[in-house]
Amino acid sequence: MAKKEHSKNTKSHRKENNSDSKPKILMPIDKPWFTTEIPTDATRLNLSVLEEAKKLYEEDVELYKKLFPLSRSDEDWYQSILRNGALKDKVGALSVKIRSSPFHSLSLLEQLLAMAEKKNRKEATMAVDVLKELLLNVVLPDRKLLNFHQYPFTKEPKILAMAYFEHSLKALMFKFVKLLEAYSVDPLYFVKYKAVNVLYEMLVAKPEQEQNMLTLLTNKLGDPEHKVSSRASYLLTQVLQSHPMMKMIVIKEIEAFFVRQFSNIECHYYGYLTLSQIVIGKGEQEVANYLINLYLTSFNKIVKKDDNDRSISAILTGVHRIYPFSDKSATLTEHLNVLFKMIHTGAFNTSIQALNVLYQIACHSPELMDRFLRALYEFILDHRFYNHSNFSLFFNVLYKAVSSDSNTHRIQSFLKRLLSVSAMHDVPFICTSLIFVSEIFKLKPGLRTMLTTPEELEDDEKYPYDASKRDPAFTGANSVCLWEISILKEHFHPTVAQYAKRLLSGGLIECSVDPLQHYTPMMFLDRFIYKNPKQVKQSKSLLQAKEVSLPFIKLNEQDNSSMIKKLFDRPVNQGVIEQLQASQVPVEELFFYHYFKMKPQVKKNKKTFENEEDFENDMEEEIDRILMGGIGENDDEDTDGLDDEDDEDLDDEDVEELDDDDMEDMDDLDEDEDDEQMDGFDMPSDEEMPSDMDDELPSDDQNNDDQFASFSDEESQAADFEEMEKEMIEEAEKEKDPKALNKEKKKRKRELLKNVFMDADHIKQGKEKEKERIAQERVHGC
Incomplete structure (x- = not known):
């Protein structure tokens, strides 16, 4: 056991010695290369050391390949992909190998750049995308790259190799930006669009070559393709959102763009x-x-050219937004005459922008306020008003100017002129004008005398109001009434009539929608489309318009959270409108309310019939009942849709006139049928006719006498009905029962119409029988 342990210890000691004896690469692969600290020395590297640094870098790359080689199978697969693989596979293989060690993959980056420079646009754009992702996520640091001579002087091999790599990477980045410049002027649209997007992503993410990329992106503001110019403008604003401290840099770059494109003023618009x-x-x-x-x-x-209204409008919009934040020392007094001229000669949108700017100047220069209000008063009568539909900016200026004015006579002139011209505009303009008047009445209650105080004029006195006066303070509007509202009370649109009646009754208008958007014909027609509306994406931009573009329209938060809000957000066939009461439904939506209330009842009635024919007959009877004044089971109810006054207006003379017209139509129809029947007979000539035929056939006078006799019977019968009706009316009047009177009148009209139509049928049948008899006698005679 001791020998085995000793042998293990010796083997491990040998491995440690072998690992220590192995050469190491200068730049480790377990962390990014740019995390290496650079010494802070005052002296800099000399370019004469560049060759030595290059040799150290190349030796380190070779050592990396020996220490971290691919397996034989992986190497064979990699080489086969580069030779014969698909384009996507080639790019993917290069990307994987670069990610393994970016510091040792400078040659692979150059290979990708060479692929991006090819003429094949598909291969080139794919290589650009991969190279961009590698540079942003793996290769580039979050600082600007340094040239070789910007590195501090050192003899450490690691720092020298790093200085050479960064120097080469900076040159590669410059080539990449030059390539994007070539792409940005490519004749193909999608290539230019791709270049603009890549420039933006590189500019926002990394500071390297930011000045060149900002210049290239700014130059695309003048691109002939408007989509590219618009995209470049949008991306520049996004750059400022990501880097707010670059505002002055971007402004100066756009100013330099104006200088570069001095001869072509048209391309300045997007700037x-x-x-x-x-x-x-x-x-x-x-x-x-x-x-x-x-x-x-x-x-x-x-301003010297007359065909640049778009650019002038954009400039005035910018002045309007920037002027409150300036020190007001940069006054626009030198350009006042030009601005006042633009109100009457420029495009409509440009004129409104000029009014906006002039109002801001007049607020800080009170001596200009009278001149501004005169121009605004005259602008309301401008003929260009009737060719435009976007009036939100105009009403904004008008409301700010009128609500801040202290001259009551001048305000009355504005209200009088606004209502005068509104009668010739569409419904959105009229509704907005009435809401505007209501808000002015709310701010200045004393102006309501224009609706409550009658005019006091002598017989020989001249009418005090003169609308042709240039100055609204001297028109005499304080001595007259707002008669225009009484005309709008009879308007065909129910909302306009409701608003006018509310003002005349002393109330105020409460509106929870934008009238310039809600009462348009397109919005009305969209209500008939049974589909979910498109969801509008809410932008995070600070310059996005609010939900209601008018300052005097205030949304009621209670309505927004209730079913009334859902009524406008959903299609009308989703069962929301039926859950409301009739008093809660806006007047312009009452048609949908009654329709969807009746629809379930109609379906229910249809199921009670055995077949569809019985249902159709019943519906025809129902229609006849409605058209003939409510004849049916419920005679006590006024189901004809008319007021009692309208029922009384329908007298017997109207019924007789209706009957005469119907009889004329029947005669014309009979004559046509006679012609069609007689076309099938060959009439004999006078010589062929027998002599006694004249005696047998009745004469025309005799036929006419029979017809006149029938008509005389009808007239006598109608006269009897009239006498009976008069007696019934007199009896009802004696009893002083108006309901009984209306009931009897309707019943008598029903009987009268019924008898008239029955007599007409008898006459028609008699004519047909007489024609058949004459035709048969003529055939027998032939």
Whole structure:
């Protein structure tokens, strides 16, 4: 036992000696290469030592291959894949081998880069994706790479080999960025799109070559492909969300892009759009001032041309967002005349943006407020209003301006003009205008006198209101009423009529939806589509529009959590609307409410019939009952859908006129049937007719006399009915029972219509018999 233990100890001692005698690689593979500490020496390496460092690195790579070789079968598989394998397999094999030791795989990285430079776009893009993943996750450190001459002076082989590897890796990264630059100008769209995405991912994740990648990404703002330009603009804003401290760097880079593309102003649009999306905080006054100056410089260059409304609108949007955070020293007084001109000459959206900017300037310069309000008052009558549907920004400006104004006469002029033009707009604009008026009444209750106080005018006095005045403070609107609301009370849309009636009755309008979105024709038609609506993805962007875009629309949280909220979020056929009371349903949804309330009852009635024909006959009778004023079992109920006043308006003269029309239609139908029947007979000539035929056939006068006799009987019968009806009415009036009167009138109308139609049937049958007799006599005579 002692000998065995001694032999084991000697074997283990030999193994330890052999392991100690083995050469070791300079860079261990169990941890990333960039975790090695670099000595801090003031002196730097000289490039003359580069060859020595290269030799040390190559020797370390060879030693790595000897110490960690692949098995024979694995090596054969690897070589066969590189020679004859599929493209995906080649790239995957290279990726696996690089991940095993990135420090010793510089040649494999260069091999991948060579594959990415091939003309075959499929192979090249696949190699780019793999190379990007390796650089981001395995190879690159979270700092900028150092050149060889930036390393401190040392004679340690490990540091020298590391300096050579990092120097070579920096050169490889530069080649990779140059390759992405070539991809970014490729004629194929998907290649450019791929390059833009790779540039963004590399720029956000690693600082190496960040300036070059930021320049390349900014240059794509002017790409001819609008999808690529839009993507580049979006990715730049995402870069600022990941790295907020780069705001000034990105702004200066976009400014340099404007200089590089000085001749092509059209491609500046996405640059201005990107600048307007930059979020500025309260402590970033320097950035805000720099942006204001950049906007003004660009504004001077672009405003000279008339075909750049998009760029001007983007600039004004940016000024509107940045101006509150600036120090207000960068005033826009030099451009006031141009801005006021844009209100009336620019595109509609540009004009509203100009109004927004002018309101901000006027808030800090009170002497401009009167001029601004005059321009806003005139803008309401602009002809471009009727060709647009997005008015949320306009109502925002109008509400801020009117609610902050202290001149009551001027506010009354705005309300009068807004309601005057709303009658010519669509339903969303009208509803928003009425809600706007309600909110102004809530803020300034004294203005409600425009609805409650009558006008006091003498016979020879001139009407005090003059809508053609340029200044809203002198239109005389304080002496007149808001007659426009009484017109809107009769509007065809139930919501508009309801809002107008509520204002006239002294109440306020409470709205829990955005009227500019909810009352559109598209929203109405979408209610007929029985499908689940698309779920809108909520973006985390701070610049995303709120659920309600109007400041005077406040959502009722109670409604949002109730069934009324579900009513608009779900299709109408999912059983939500039936669970509400009729008083809870909005007036524009009452049609769906009554329809789905009646639908189960109709299905239930259909099951009680033995066949479908009986059900259809019953439904026809029900329709006749409704059309003829509620004739049926429940005569006491007013089931014809008309008011009592409407029932009284339907007198006997209307019934007689209806009967005359029906009789004319029947005569026309009989004449057509006569023509069709007589087409089958060959009538003999006058010579062939027997002489005694005239005596046998009745004359036309005789036939007409018979017909007139029938009609005279009908008229006499109708006269008797009228007398009977008058007697019944007089008796009911004596008893002073209006319900009995209506009941008797309906019964008499039913009997009258029934007799009229029965007489018409008898006349028609008599005509048919007479025609048959005449035809038979003519045939016998021939």
